[in-house]
Each structure stands twice: as C-alpha cells, then as structure tokens.
Amino acid sequence: DIVMTQSPDSLAVSLGERATINCKSSQSLLYNNKNFLAWYQQKPGQPPKLLISWASTRESGVPDRFTGSGSGTDFTLTISSLQAEDVAVYYCQQYYSTPQTFGQGTKVEIK
Amino acid sequence: EVQLVESGGGLVQPGGSLRLSCAASGFTFSSHWMHWVRQAPGKGLVWVSHISGDGGTITYADFVKGRFTISRDNAKNTLYLQMSSLRAEDTAVYFCARGIGSGWFDPWGQGTLVTVSS
Numbered sequence: 001d002i003v004m005t006q007s008p009d010s011l012a013v014s015l016g017e018r019a020t021i022n023c024k025s026s027q028s029l030l031y032n033n034k035n036f037l038a039w040y041q042q043k044p045g046q047p048p049k050l051l052i053s054w055a056s057t058r059e060s061g062v063p064d065r066f067t068g069s070g071s072g073t074d075f076t077l078t079i080s081s082l083q084a085e086d087v088a089v090y091y092c093q094q095y096y097s098t099p100q101t102f103g104q105g106t107k108v109e110i111k
Numbered sequence: 112e113v114q115l116v117e118s119g120g121g122l123v124q125p126g127g128s129l130r131l132s133c134a135a136s137g138f139t140f141s142s143h144w145m146h147w148v149r150q151a152p153g154k155g156l157v158w159v160s161h162i163s164g165d166g167g168t169i170t171y172a173d174f175v176k177g178r179f180t181i182s183r184d185n186a187k188n189t190l191y192l193q194m195s196s197l198r199a200e201d202t203a204v205y206f207c208a209r210g211i212g213s214g215w216f217d218p219w220g221q222g223t224l225v226t227v228s229s
C-alpha cells in the first residue's frame with residue numbers, strides 16, 4: 001500500500017496569512033504526466049469536501065486562495081490568505097493504486 | 112443536486128452484524144464506482160471497499176476481507192455494506208462516496224455511525 005504522510009499535524013495561522021500543508025507519498029504518483037492526488041477539506045461534524053484533483057486542478061466553486069502543487073512524491077496545499085471559514089482538517093489522498101490511501105490529516109486553526 | 116444519504120448505523124455487540132445503506136440521487140448511479148470510507152472517532156479517513164458501476168468489480172481493504180460485503184442495486188439507486196463479525200475497532204462513522212475519474216471521491220454522504228460495544 002502507498003503510505004501518505006502529511007506535515008505538520010496541525011498549524012495555527014493568523015487571518016489573512018498563508019497556510020502551507022505538505023503531503024509525501026511512499027512512491028511516485030506520477031503517470032502519463034498526471035499526478036494521482038486529491039485534497040479534501042473536512043469541517044467539524046461534516047463529511048469531507050473535495051477541493052483539488054490531479055494534484056492541482058481546483059474543483060468548481062473552490063475559492064482560488066486554495067492552490068495545489070507538486071509532483072511525483074511531494075505535494076503541497078497552500079491557502080494563500082486564511083479566512084475564518086477555512087478552519088478545518090485537510091487530507092491528501094492518492095488514487096494511483098488500490099487501496100486508495102489518505103494522509104493522517106492536518107488541522108488548520110486561527111492563531 | 113447530487114446527494115448521498117446513508118442509513119443503518121447503530122449500536123451492535125461484538126460479533127454482531129449490521130447492514131448500511133446509501134441512497135443516491137441526482138446522477139446516473141449505475142455509471143459510477145461507489146465507495147465506503149470510514150472514520151473512527153477523532154481519527155482520519157480510511158478506505159473500506161469499492162464496487163464498479165455494474166457491480167462486476169469489487170475490492171476490500173484487508174482489514175474487512177471476509178467480514179464485510181459491498182453490493183449495489185442500480186434499480187433502486189442504492190449502495191449497501193453488509194458488516195458481520197464486527198469488532199470494537201470497526202467503530203466509526205461510515206461514509207459512502209461517489210467515485211470520480213480515476214479514483215477520487217465526490218461527493219460524500221453525511222455518514223452513519225456504527226458503534227461496536229457490549
């Protein structure tokens with residue numbers, strides 16, 4: 001199974017500042033020039049919500065302050081200007097192979 | 112609007128059984144792979160099982176093989192998870208999710224809580 005490791009486990013960022021979440025996979029997720037990686041946001045008491053697929057393709061309706069980047073084994077989710085409604089746990093997920101696996105999650109809070 | 116609604120969770124004793132359902136609406140159910148993902152209290156997301164649109168391809172996580180059975184009824188737009196020989200470590204919120212493209216999940220249902228305890 002591919003192991004997904006996120007860092008940090010939690011971070012506190014001031015409103016309007018940048019938040020950066022890292023995700024590392026135990027093997028490359030790159031195939032045919034596409035990275036098989038998604039990012040989700042989960043707010044308390046809610047199911048996860050898809051933010052980004054193919055490592056950097058933002059879903060319709062997702063604010064452009066959310067940006068996915070990276071390739072191969074190292075990926076990043078950046079929130080360019082943190083808003084109060086962005087407080088949540090963020091997960092990366094690989095879909096390169098079954099079983100699809102998730103990172104352990106990164107909790108983002110307001111400083 | 113695409114919607115997934117789970118039901119069937121509850122309290123069950125160790126060794127017991129439970130069947131979860133996921134009612135789908137707002138999309139062509141038979142065209143999509145469907146998944147079960149679980150989340151233990153305060154923990155992260157763990158994929159459990161998936162089934163292809165026609166039901167012909169099924170895969171399970173190792174930790175549920177032989178105990179859980181995924182199925183679907185495309186005439187009723189409903190996904191199922193039959194769980195047996197339940198253990199305390201199966202306690203979790205179980206989400207159903209629609210598979211998209213090569214394997215990401217969108218959307219997710221609200222989840223149904225399964226508690227295995229005596």
